[in-house]
Amino acid sequence: xxxxxxxxxxxxxxxxxxxxxxxxxxxxxxxxxxxxxxxxxxxxxxxxxxxxxxxxxxxxxxxxxxxxxxxxxxxxxxxxxxxxxxxxxxxxxxxxxxxxxxxxxxxxxxxxxxxxxxxxxxxxxxxxxxxxxxxxxxxxxxxxxxxxxxxxxxxxxxxxxxxxxxxxxxxxxxxxxxxxxxxxxxx
Numbered sequence: 587x588x589x590x591x592x593x594x595x596x597x598x599x600x601x602x603x604x605x606x607x608x609x610x611x612x613x614x615x616x617x618x619x620x621x622x623x624x625x626x627x628x629x630x631x632x633x634x635x636x637x638x639x640x641x642x643x644x645x646x647x648x649x650x651x652x653x654x655x656x657x658x659x660x661x662x663x664x665x666x667x668x669x670x671x672x673x674x675x676x677x678x679x680x681x682x683x684x685x686x687x688x689x690x691x692x693x694x695x696x697x698x699x700x701x702x703x704x705x706x707x708x709x710x711x712x713x714x715x716x717x718x719x720x721x722x723x724x725x726x727x728x729x730x731x732x733x734x735x736x737x738x739x740x741x742x743x744x745x746x747x748x749x750x751x752x753x754x755x756x757x758x759x760x761x762x763x764x765x766x767x768x769x770x771x772x773x
Contacts, residue, residue, distance in 0.1 A: 609640040620647035628705040649677030661688035665699035
């Protein structure tokens with residue numbers, strides 16, 4: 587029984603490591619970033635992406651002129667800034683997607699959401715093929731924690747492993763190896 591528990595722990599560790607390695611980083615707006623300049627179409631931008639759980643959504647913007655608010659669907663539709671679920675203000679905000687479904691964001695500066703500075707990140711179920719324009723009837727999306735990003739992301743999604751330094755990959759390999767050795771050291 588102890589062997590079964592150890593093997594399951596090892597398999598779960600390897601599975602988690604593989605999921606994190608395959609996560610992608612999406613810079614909202616690609617090279618334009620998060621802005622009202624140039625009338626960027628964020629709806630069109632998000633429709634061309636296939637978001638997955640563990641992907642990182644990166645908002646890069648001038649913090650003197652913009653911010654990012656995570657909101658419910660109803661707030662998103664109405665550009666209602668009165669009670670956001672979360673507000674990000676660093677100018678380099680990285681949000682790791684933890685759940686499937688719609689995640690709604692907009693700029694809370696007056697007039698910016700109405701001008702189109704808003705995005706619906708739709709994380710598909712694993713059997714869905716492409717984003718749709720319809721929105722679920724749910725009025726809110728689950729909380730999404732914030733994390734700091736080390737720097738600018740590429741214009742297209744890139745596997746997380748390509749953004750890591752060689753020492754980061756070695757560190758991951760060492761962690762998996764250590765888990766393996768600890769698991770089987772008692773035999």
